[in-house]
Every structure is written in structure tokens, then in C-alpha cells.
Amino acid sequence: MDEMIRAVLAEHGRLPVDVATIRDDDDLYQAGMTSHATVNVMLALEDELDVEFPESMLRKSTFESITSIRTALSELTGP
Amino acid sequence: MAGDGGSQPQSNGAGELGPEPDRQIFRDELVAAGLLVLTGTDGLYGRSSVYEDIVNAVDNLAIRAAAAEGAIAYKFPPVMPREIFEQTGYLSSFPDMIGSISTFMGDNKDHLKLLAMAESGGDWTTMLVPAGVTLCPAVCHPLYPTLSGTMPQGGGHYNVSGWCFRHEPSVDPARMQAFRQHDLVYVGDAAGAREHRDRWLQLGLESLAGLGLLVESVVANDPFFGRVGRILANNQLEETLKYEIVSPIHSADYPTAIASANCHLDHFGLPFGIETASGEVAHSCCFGFGLDRITLALLRTHGTQPRDWPAATREQLWP
Numbered sequence: 591m592d593e594m595i596r597a598v599l600a601e602h603g604r605l606p607v608d609v610a611t612i613r614d615d616d617d618l619y620q621a622g623m624t625s626h627a628t629v630n631v632m633l634a635l636e637d638e639l640d641v642e643f644p645e646s647m648l649r650k651s652t653f654e655s656i657t658s659i660r661t662a663l664s665e666l667t668g669p
Numbered sequence: 670m671a672g673d674g675g676s677q678p679q680s681n682g683a684g685e686l687g688p689e690p691d692r693q694i695f696r697d698e699l700v701a702a703g704l705l706v707l708t709g710t711d712g713l714y715g716r717s718s719v720y721e722d723i724v725n726a727v728d729n730l731a732i733r734a735a736a737a738e739g740a741i742a743y744k745f746p747p748v749m750p751r752e753i754f755e756q757t758g759y760l761s762s763f764p765d766m767i768g769s770i771s772t773f774m775g776d777n778k779d780h781l782k783l784l785a786m787a788e789s790g791g792d793w794t795t796m797l798v799p800a801g802v803t804l805c806p807a808v809c810h811p812l813y814p815t816l817s818g819t820m821p822q823g824g825g826h827y828n829v830s831g832w833c834f835r836h837e838p839s840v841d842p843a844r845m846q847a848f849r850q851h852d853l854v855y856v857g858d859a860a861g862a863r864e865h866r867d868r869w870l871q872l873g874l875e876s877l878a879g880l881g882l883l884v885e886s887v888v889a890n891d892p893f894f895g896r897v898g899r900i901l902a903n904n905q906l907e908e909t910l911k912y913e914i915v916s917p918i919h920s921a922d923y924p925t926a927i928a929s930a931n932c933h934l935d936h937f938g939l940p941f942g943i944e945t946a947s948g949e950v951a952h953s954c955c956f957g958f959g960l961d962r963i964t965l966a967l968l969r970t971h972g973t974q975p976r977d978w979p980a981a982t983r984e985q986l987w988p
Contacts, residue, residue, distance in 0.1 A: 628900060648900045649899075649900060
């Protein structure tokens with residue numbers, strides 16, 4: 591899961607830094623991810639896992655770190 | 670964000686809301702009074718000179734209010750270069766409201782085809798190609814690319830007025846496709862942008878209340894497109910980036926936004942390469958007076974004959 595999240599961030603997050611240097615709990619917005627890049631990250635994650643984020647998860651905090659993305663995806667895909 | 674006064678009116682919040690008002694009733698009144706002239710397309714109207722006098726008076730009120738901060742005033746055409754339009758992020762946020770201009774660039778043969786198609790009732794617009802320009806969706810947008818580079822110490826204040834287009838056909842006279850805004854813009858550091866927003870929200874409330882309008886400010890979001898737009902809208906609400914000044918045009922339960930104060934963060938500073946004097950990416954903030962909507966709120970509140978309006982209102986508008 592983490593590898594997939596990192597790959598999506600590398601391709602769609604438009605981060606000014608190498609994703610490999612970002613730790614799981616680092617704030618992706620502080621690392622330079624914009625709101626519009628967040629939207630692309632969200633769509634790519636949905637594509638990868640064939641899931642749909644519900645309305646309640648459509649907020650920036652869902653995508654603020656690799657850990658928070660993993661938590662959200664776990665909720666969607668089940669254990 | 671880049672919406673600037675385009676969001677849906679917010680409700681008053683607590684309590685039971687009454688039924689949705691019939692928004693065409695007021696339009697019928699305005700047409701009957703000769704203030705608006707129907708064109709056959711919802712949201713596009715001719716305006717009488719009485720109506721235009723009010724719009725100009727509100728525009729001048731905004732100019733006088735902004736004079737103290739020494740803002741540089743500009744007017745841009747209601748049409749802007751396609752490249753700049755793309756850089757504002759409008760495609761991502763509001764694709765459903767875009768107005769892109771197309772033109773005919775064919776030869777004689779193509780022209781005959783175009784005419785034949787039109788005569789047979791076909792869709793002749795399929796023979797047009799993009800003209801490289803779009804309609805301007807918010808009057809402040811053409812300003813930002815002119816500021817590429819480094820801002821002076823303390824940032825800059827700008828005063829931009831003009832026409833906007835958004836494709837939202839409606840019988841609601843307060844939801845026009847072509848309408849006017851007067852934007853008071855700050856570009857500089859993040860703290861200065863917040864300060865501009867807070868100051869103008871207060872000044873805006875005072876000046877609109879001074880016209881005898883019932884106004885209040887509410888936290889708002891722009892009507893970003895689609896599911897993904899929810900992220901942008903939720904973020905705007907959570908960070909209280911946008912406030913609207915609302916006033917009852919159709920009903921007290923569903924007041925209409927007549928002005929808005931919007932912190933863009935670095936949304937324009939980043940794509941247009943604008944930096945503060947200390948080398949940070951510049952933030953921007955826009956306070957927009959919705960000139961047509963304020964005019965409508967005045968007509969609704971004080972009646973369709975401006976000469977009969979309260980003296981205090983008339984003195985503010987025509988000093």
C-alpha cells in the first residue's frame with residue numbers, strides 16, 4: 591500500500607522534493623503539495639484501488655500525510 | 670480561491686427555512702418597471718439608464734472608499750488571453766462556467782459550407798475554431814499576470830472594475846451570465862492579504878449598511894465543480910478563506926451574496942511568478958463588490974424609483 595501511495599504522490603503530487611525523502615507523518619502541504627495537486631492524487635488513488643472516497647473524506651486533512659492517506663484507504667478497502 | 674462572488678447564497682443557518690423563493694417574480698417586476706430588458710436568453714439583459722445610474726453610483730462609491738489606500742485603478746476588457754485563463758486554474762475549478770471564444774478561420778469554400786449549414790438549421794458553430802481568447806470570469810484575473818516579478822515593500826493595492834461572464838443561465842435576475850464586479854485587490858505577503866480581507870469585510874459591511882441595505886457576513890465557499898471540487902470547497906470553509914456579505918433580494922431565508930472577500934493564498938502568486946519584497950511567493954486577496962447584485966438589492970429594498978429612495982441612501986450614492 592505505502593509503495594502505491596508513494597508512486598501516486600510522485601506522479602501526481604507535483605511535489606518540489608523527492609517523495610523518497612518524505613517520511614510517513616510529514617505534512618505533504620508543507621512539503622509543497624497544492625490543493626489542485628491533491629485533487630489529482632485523490633483521483634489517481636481511486637483509480638488504483640477502484641474505490642471512491644465518500645463525501646466525508648473529501649477534505650484536505652484526508653491527504654495531508656502518507657499515514658493519513660493510508661488510514662483513509664484502509665477504511666475504504668477494509669482489513 | 671478564484672470564484673469571487675460566484676458562490677451560492679448561504680442560508681441564515683439556524684432554524685426552519687421557508688420554501689425556496691420564486692426568483693422570477695422579482696425579474697418580472699424589474700422588466701415591468703423598464704429597468705431590465707429581456708434578450709431571449711436567461712441571464713442576459715439590457716439595462717435602462719436608471720439602472721445604469723445606480724450601477725455607476727455603486728462603482729463610484731467603491732472608488733471613493735478605496736481612494737484612501739492609494740490603489741492603482743485599471744480596467745481590462747471582458748475578454749482575456751487563453752494562456753492567462755489557463756494559468757488561473759479556472760479549468761480545474763469551474764469548467765461548467767467557462768466562456769471560450771471561437772471564430773471562423775476557413776476559406777471561401779468553408780464559408781459556403783458554414784452558410785449552408787446555418788440555412789439548413791444545422792449547428793454552424795461546429796465550423797468555428799478557438800480564437801485564443803476567453804471571456805473574463807472575474808475582473809481581477811487579468812491583473813495578476815501584469816504583476817509578475819517582485820512586489821514593492823508592503824505589497825500593492827489595485828482597484829479593478831468591469832464585466833464578467835459565467836455560464837449559469839437562470840431566471841434569477843441576481844444570477845446573470847454577464848455582470849459587473851468592482852474588485853479591491855491586495856498583492857503582497859500573507860499577513861497583508863488577511864489584513865486586507867478583514868478590513869474590507871468591515872468597510873464593505875459599513876458602506877452597504879450605509880445604503881440602507883440589510884447585510885451580514887457569512888463564511889462561504891465557491892461553487893467548485895464536481896466531487897473533487899468538494900475538497901476545495903471544504904478547505905475554503907475550514908480555513909475561512911472566503912466571506913460573503915449577503916442581503917435579502919428574494920427572501921430573508923435565502924439571502925443573496927452581494928459582495929465577497931476572498932483570500933487566494935498563493936493561488937495567483939505561484940503561476941504568475943509574483944514575489945514579495947522579501948522573496949516569498951506573493952499572496953493575494955480580493956474584496957469584490959457585485960455591482961449588479963448591489964443594484965438589485967437597492968431596487969428590492971427601496972423600490973424601483975431611485976428618486977423616491979431615502980435621502981440618506983441617495984446622499985451616499987450621489988454625494
